[in-house]
Amino acid sequence: MENAVSESALNQLFLKARTYNEWSDKTVDDSTVRQVYELLKWGPTSANSCPARFMWVRSSEGKSRLAALASERNRPKILAAPLTVIVGNDLSFPDTLPKLIGERAAEAAKYFAQPGVTESTAMRNGSLQGAYLIIAARALGLDCGPMSGFDNAGVDKEFFAGTRVQSNFICNLGYGKPDSPFPRNPRLSFEEAGCLV
């Protein structure tokens, strides 16, 4: 298609990208972590609310604390990965609106303060930003292993105490071992997943 990115970029982002379960020894350095954030941060969110928070867990001490709160199946993956990001949604995100949207902050904060709207906005847009994280990491040549199986309340207490950040999902980052993905599962067809009207 005209103006599409290259075939190799489409492969790297979507077509041949896979969820990895085992990792090479190559570490993810500080500069790489920051580059992932500096890319994902530009993805769009409602009223530029940017509610996601990222706890980049790389130390062995941090990994142990996180692995202890994960499902049995995910524990060894967390311990083996070079880095595991905890993606959280900050329910206090309206406090950052003056920086993010300037003089429109007051009006937006009033909208987001309606019952349930803070929570749904944080979850919707925090998840969008979690997906931007996955795609940004892949765009930079990293592999991902996103996971939902962990004790959310426990992780919130352990990693986000004293804040209103709620863990959403976690994602291993590193350089995957080529043979470690499971066989690829099918997807829904265009018609099964929707309709053009």
Add this chain to the structure above:
Amino acid sequence: MENAVSESALNQLFLKARTYNEWSDKTVDDSTVRQVYELLKWGPTSANSCPARFMWVRSSEGKSRLAALASERNRPKILAAPLTVIVGNDLSFPDTLPKLIGERAAEAAKYFAQPGVTESTAMRNGSLQGAYLIIAARALGLDCGPMSGFDNAGVDKEFFAGTRVQSNFICNLGYGKPDSPFPRNPRLSFEEAGCLV
């Protein structure tokens, strides 16, 4: 960075991509719509649950029905865009698991049937897929205009009657007019949005 996609692809996906408010006359044809789906569908979801559903609204009749349920600010944008996608979360997604994960479907369906888990899984992973839609569209050279300001219950009744699909957000797709984005807003710094431990 080694193995990163090209600078121009990074620009197209994140660094120079913008939310568009006005559109050129160029239409979005059937083949393009399908290519967007065929790309986004490969993005990872929890247990390959793929809970997002996509109503691609292109007809003027469909546009009128949708615009009538949108906020005043979003109404003209919907009417002007070549196509508006309604991204929904299907609470009946466990029914598709036999196709998506084969023999693991029964175990996963039992897990997803726990109180609140169907809803949170649909919202988290449906939103991830919504972000894959945005990035896939950009990767193919389209511009996006995602929006949250509409009557969700009204849209569910109008477009998803007789199903358990709940609208999440909507997204204009087309070829944006270069000068139509607002000035770009700042983002949170790495430290404001997280921490490396």
